[in-house]
Amino acid sequence: MNKLILKCQNLYKSFGKKEIIKNLSLELYEGDILGFIGPNGSGKTTTIKMILGLQKIDKGSVLINDYDIKKDFVLAISKVGAIVENPDMYMYLSGKKNLELIADMYKGISKKRIAEVVKLVKLENRINDKVAKYSLGMRQRLGIAQALLHDPNILILDEPTNGLDPEGIKELRDILKNLAEEYNKGILISSHNLAELESFCNKVCIIKNGKVLETTEVKKFKKEMVKNIYFIELNDALKAIETLKQGDKVSDNKIKIITTKEEIPNIIKKLIKKDILIYQIYEAEISLEEAFLSKVGGNVID
């Protein structure tokens, strides 16, 4: 069993009268990549800031490696690497100088380690340039480099795919997967790019309006969401719907029905009786994004 390394328990946070986070709990285990999904304004960044001690926790607790972030901030944070909002670095310094500044704040980070991390995020050629000259994607890489510098066992990445090109995203995915699988690190990653998260994460936590709607494994989640949806390809969609007295027309030759597996033979029988030609029946497979949208029900901020 993998160790629990990050535990948020019943977090509450309000700005003024507005409750931003309501009773949010979440867990991260070693070796997991947890996708933290939610529409804009749902409280993802606020939660991450509470975990990192950047914002006060009104109620509830955050335990990182068994240390309470409120009481033992220094111990709790020392094994965490993070990017919050944007990879904000000192623009007037070189990428290398930025990493050296951060390395100085931990014990025993050698020049070699810096070079290693730079190589990992493929910034070797530009590392001596000022950050002001970097593209957003390069800054994102530098941000990942600084998060990895002190070899943390927890990585918290707030929208790390922002500004990365598809190639960059693929590289990031490989890096993170490698870190989780080979080095058993726990990674919490929030992103709007749900299609990307699908290939990243083994678990997801869905949040809306400050509440957790669902925490589950990606495979299971998708399965739940697609349960009992079937597509039937046939020659006459309208006639079929009339016959079955259910289902939605997808196109002239395709309908979607919600039913159980056991009912399928009966449906086929009914359609054949009416001389409808059936070409294909299959269970729907939807992407994480579709599942997410159907779960969250649109993107409404309140």
Add this chain to the structure above:
Amino acid sequence: MSLIKLVKNELIKVFGKKSIYIVLFICLGFVVLTNFIYKSYKEPTITYNEEYDINALIEEQKTIDLKNSKNIEWYVSNQTEIDIYNLKKSYDLDSWQAYLIPGELYETIYQINYLKYGKYKNSYELKKLQKTYNKIIAKFDNDDWRSFVNDEITDLNKTLKTEKKDLAKAKGTAAIEAANKAIFLTELDIEIANLRLDKDIPYGNTDYLNVALLEYQNSKTTWYENKDKERNYDEELTFREALKTMALSKYTVDHKYNASTTGSMRSIYINLLTEYQFLMFIIIIFSCGAIVSDEFSKGTIKMLLIRPYSRHKILLAKLITCVLMVLFAYLAIFAFQSIVGYLIYGASSLSIPVVNYNFNTGTVVTQNVFSYMGLSLLAQAPVLLLIATLAFTLSTLIANSAASIAISFVGSIASSIINLLVIAYKVKFMRYFITLNWDFTDYLFGGISQFKYTNLNFSIIVCLIYFLMMIIASFIVFKNKNIKNI
């Protein structure tokens, strides 16, 4: 140890910015400018152009009709002016002879001219006058100023004798006081005359020794007028100023100490902090006013606060950096002045020591230029440190670099205006205001403040309270700050 690393990081951030170099460059420009201005500055000479007047008189003489006996006196007096001027010129207008000529010879020349140009002729009288004239001229030509001093002393002693008789006869406190003062003034004149002889100071009025003698005489008079009476604060200040001037001018005379050269490496060094205070403010405010707020506006604060350090430690490192920036500002300006000053003036003036009057011991203190600079830095360090703290605190509290820099500047400019007003109008409750207490220069050598309602201990306490209030506010606010989403 870890704190040192944090401070090092902060310094890297401060000196990584281009703007600090722009500020330093501007400061260097100002230093160069200041040195050039002093170099080209000449002491304003009050002596109006006498020659111009004399030429006008000569023109006038031509128009005067001597046949009209009413015009004779006019003509003679004009002629005497012209003669005196020419005589002075023949010895050089700055010479001791020129200084004495009007006093010693005006009467004689006037009478000679009267006999020459007037209707009344008397060759015997003229001969007698010529003899007197020649006798004095002979002394002038022999460079024998001492005999004039001796004559003066003889005369003064005679006066003194009569004044002492007057004192014996005086009745009533007012009369006795007046008599005593007359005696004091005569004795002072004798003292000055004797100083001339002892220290070998010929008459004159522009050289530093004669200036010192005059200052000595004036300040001792002021001292005498104030020494026995109940003094209010302003009179106390005047009295102390007199004490100081008395001691320093005496020192100047006794040791032939010539430090009156303005526009030298030495004089700018001595006044480094007042001369360039504003430049130091610029460097300090620019670096300290942005030290916290820049992290907020650039978003880097998040990267800083997720490190294994408490917020107190991170802010403390920034505060220490601010203190180091104060030192840096001083050293930078010192270095600029050293280089520019050396190139423009050379360093020879630095061997002249700095003299000050110690009010506690009543003695003159001499020290070399650099130890005086150290002392004056110590006395003005609270000003620089508190300005740095103000910028730092504003930067932390309002997290806006432009605003904290601007407010700090306005504060530093307004402070001197407020000081002037408060001192002039003696507003008592303003004694708790920081700018009336943060400059300790007045307190050096046992001095007292220009402002009636403060003193050394009070000032120390006020400075400490302001410093602590700002620091505590910064630490509390920073500790509890939520890092908002941007």
